[in-house]
Amino acid sequence: MFPMADQLVGGVFPMADQLVNGVFPMAGPSGRAPTIDDVKPSTDAPKLLARFLASFWTPTTRSMRGWAMASVVVNAGITVTGAGVRVTASGLGCPTWPRCTPDSFIPVAHPEVSPLNMAVEFGNRLLTFLVLAVGVACVLAALRLAPRRTSLVRLAWLQPVGIVAQALWGGLVVNTMLNPFTVGTHYLISSGLIAACWLLYARAGEGDGPVLRVAHGDIRRLGHGLLAAVFALLVIGVVVSGTGPHSGDAMASRFDLDIEAVARLHADMAYVVVGLTFALLFALHVTNAPRPARRAAMGLFGVELLQGVIGYTQYFLAVPAALVLLHVLGSTVVWIAALRVVTSLRTRDRTDSPVSHSPTEAAAAV
């Protein structure tokens, strides 16, 4: 499916195997090469390093899911730090892209930019590398998982590809002087990336058989409608931000909209989302749906209520920066909770694809 990538990874496999095996002082139980599960928790630095390398080089389903969850966390984190750039008015702290200043990739004194704004904006640029590294670890883990599952490999590739796309979009954000359309879209692309990592996390825990419904078809449709409504809420949210006072820089333009009207529309949409979530909870309860689905819907309901409280508080306090940050974190958590609801309403059979064997585990099983 990805022949070039396979060659690339295949070419470095022997070297990396040596590296991983070099830091594993012992073989696994039955004389086979060790996997991550053979390395006992220890504060011993080499063992921790070995455990870390094994988590993507000789992955198990558990470590594959761990990397997918790490990707959810770092992608969620960068939405909050990105908002931090906006609310500290550091959006043009590095006034050019990809260089921070016209002549330097790293921050250097600039007559028109404060060092603090530069440090905040550059710090956020650096975080891209952390997010990318976690995305690459997802790809390696998906490629190395045995038996290899095309579904996981495809989802994993969305990470580095999406992060590079986001880095390029970040250039557009700077070059358009923080145009609110480009800033808002930047957030929404991150929401798409988070959906891809969440799906990777969920799919890694199931097989590749046909989809099995764990709730009535109408309830699943309600779940999909709810997810679409949450996404619409995020879209209206970024329009509110693009109209409000936190533009990221005094020179940035704003949407020419009535802030009160868009904020009211945003709050109305939040009521629609809360109503749909309540309906879903009720439907899951009366049909005695499995506990994980009910728990996921309850979790979503809880974070929505918290987010509503934060939303109204920040609105009435004239959007103080700290609350805006909390609200962005809350938005991303609401999105993840809604994705969790949808994936909890279905599963896939494991029969088509035995899961949880790293290359070494598979060899040992023969």
Ligand code: HEM
């Ligand atoms: C589940 C409920 C909610 C979700 C998921 C949500 C989501 C969002 C999102 C994604 C943004 C844009 C963040 C950004 O561009 O960085 C936003 C902004 C905003 N939201 Fe909400 N929101 C919710 C409820 C509310 C409520 C009830 C209010 C009350 C009026 C509210 C008021 C605001 C305001 C004032 C902004 C603009 C903040 C700024 O200046 O950047 N939100 N919201």
